[in-house]
Every structure is written in structure tokens, then in C-alpha cells.
Amino acid sequence: MNLPTEQLKKIQLIIIDVDGTLTDCSIYYDNEGHEFKKFNAKDGLAIVQTQIAGVNFMILTGRN
Numbered sequence: 001m002n003l004p005t006e007q008l009k010k011i012q013l014i015i016i017d018v019d020g021t022l023t024d025c026s027i028y029y030d031n032e033g034h035e036f037k038k039f040n041a042k043d044g045l046a047i048v049q050t051q052i053a054g055v056n057f058m059i060l061t062g063r064n
Contacts, residue, residue: 014050017057022059 019025022043028036047057
């Protein structure tokens with residue numbers, strides 16, 4: 001879906017969840033049982049570029 005530029009300029013905040021949005025929906029464990037998630041650096045770059053364009057981001061999660 002392509003929104004017209006004028007509509008995009010009205011976006012002030014994007015709220016995203018971590019699991020399945022910034023990750024591949026997988027959970028990884030090391031030998032000691034510590035939990036890890038894999039993130040793509042391109043997602044982080046896109047967030048920073050969007051912030052530079054003036055849009056705020058909120059990352060919402062149910063974890064501590």
C-alpha cells in the first residue's frame with residue numbers, strides 16, 4: 001500500500017511489538033538456558049532513518 005506523501009507527513013508515532021515484528025519469531029537458548037532473540041540490523045537502520053525524518057517510535061513488549 002502506497003500512501004501519498006502528504007498522508008505520510010501526518011504520522012507522528014509508530015508503535016511496534018518486538019516479537020514477530022523485529023524478530024523472526026524464534027527464541028534461542030544457550031547451554032546455560034539464557035534466552036536470546038535474533039534481530040535484523042536493517043530494522044534498526046529503518047527505525048533510525050524514520051526518526052531522522054521526524055517520526056517517533058515506541059517499542060512495546062510484554063517482557064521486562
